Amino acid sequence: MRIATWNVNSLTARLPRVEEWLGYARPDVLCMQETKQADAAFPHGAFEALGYESAHHGDGRWNGVAILSRVGLADVATGLGSSDDDEGTRLIAADCGGVRVLSAYVPNGRALDDPHYPAKLAWLARLRDLLDETTSPDRPVAVCGDFNVAPEDRDVWDPGEFAGMTHVSPPERAALAALESWGLVDAFRQRYPDDRLFSWWDYRGGSFHRHRGMRIDLILVTEVLARNTTFALIDRQARKGEKPSDHTPVFIDTTVD
DNA sequence: ATGGTGGCCCGGCCA
Numbered sequence: 001m002r003i004a005t006w007n008v009n010s011l012t013a014r015l016p017r018v019e020e021w022l023g024y025a026r027p028d029v030l031c032m033q034e035t036k037q038a039d040a041a042f043p044h045g046a047f048e049a050l051g052y053e054s055a056h057h058g059d060g061r062w063n064g065v066a067i068l069s070r071v072g073l074a075d076v077a078t079g080l081g082s083s084d085d086d087e088g089t090r091l092i093a094a095d096c097g098g099v100r101v102l103s104a105y106v107p108n109g110r111a112l113d114d115p116h117y118p119a120k121l122a123w124l125a126r127l128r129d130l131l132d133e134t135t136s137p138d139r140p141v142a143v144c145g146d147f148n149v150a151p152e153d154r155d156v157w158d159p160g161e162f163a164g165m166t167h168v169s170p171p172e173r174a175a176l177a178a179l180e181s182w183g184l185v186d187a188f189r190q191r192y193p194d195d196r197l198f199s200w201w202d203y204r205g206g207s208f209h210r211h212r213g214m215r216i217d218l219i220l221v222t223e224v225l226a227r228n229t230t231f232a233l234i235d236r237q238a239r240k241g242e243k244p245s246d247h248t249p250v251f252i253d254t255t256v257d
Numbered sequence: 258a259t260g261g262t263g264g265c266c267c268g269g270c271c272a
Binding site for chain 1: 260261262263264265266271272
């Protein structure tokens with residue numbers, strides 16, 4: 001089972017690239033973030049034509065998350081399940097081929113002294129609570145998405161340039177580690193302990209070609225999936241060419257016992 | 258230190 005995640009930075013702008021990628025990568029499940037669409041605008045038909053069921057949670061201009069699946073799509077749930085954090089359309093979950101799949105778009109945080117920064121930490125803490133309330137680390141669970149946190153210094157091109165900035169601060173990394181301590185493994189990092197590969201590059205300043213990126217798009221899986229993971233890839237190809245997203249897809253191949 | 262680019266939608270906001 002191939003499970004993928006991709007922050008598409010507007011599905012309206014990116015649909016041709018997403019269709020192209022589905023055509024050659026053929027994931028069984030694709031989690032998308034930042035569709036920037038309302039539910040009524042989501043192109044279910046375009047994905048159905050490629051063999052995918054789809055579920056979307058978005059309210060228009062900002063954020064928006066989706067799950068595509070060609071191995072079943074059931075028990076869809078949206079939001080964090082708490083009144084203060086449901087706004088923002090940043091989470092959707094579904095059962096796909098025996099796996100509880102979550103597509104998450106973690107708040108950016110903006111800056112360490114911005115009110116959005118503690119909100120980001122709270123969002124991550126709330127996500128862990130949601131896992132506790134809705135599933136178990138003994139089951140096949142894949143939490144996929146744009147976490148807006150680089151887990152370690154090797155996940156950024158130059159840690160020195162990030163001093164005092166978001167995505168690398170100790171509280172953010174601690175919040176991510178607390179989420180993982182629920183019973184999740186960073187599937188790409190487990191398979192490639194030493195690789196310094198990135199999933200996002202700023203559009204500005206030729207960052208992609210200068211290898212100035214970060215690995216912030218993650219697939220976090222429970223042990224029953226981690227032990228069966230046979231392959232993991234960050235597909236840099238999708239960051240090239242015409243009208244790319246600033247993120248590129250990440251996927252793993254695993255099986256459900 | 259600033260601004261660089263791209264998406265929203267058409268003046269800033271957000272990343």
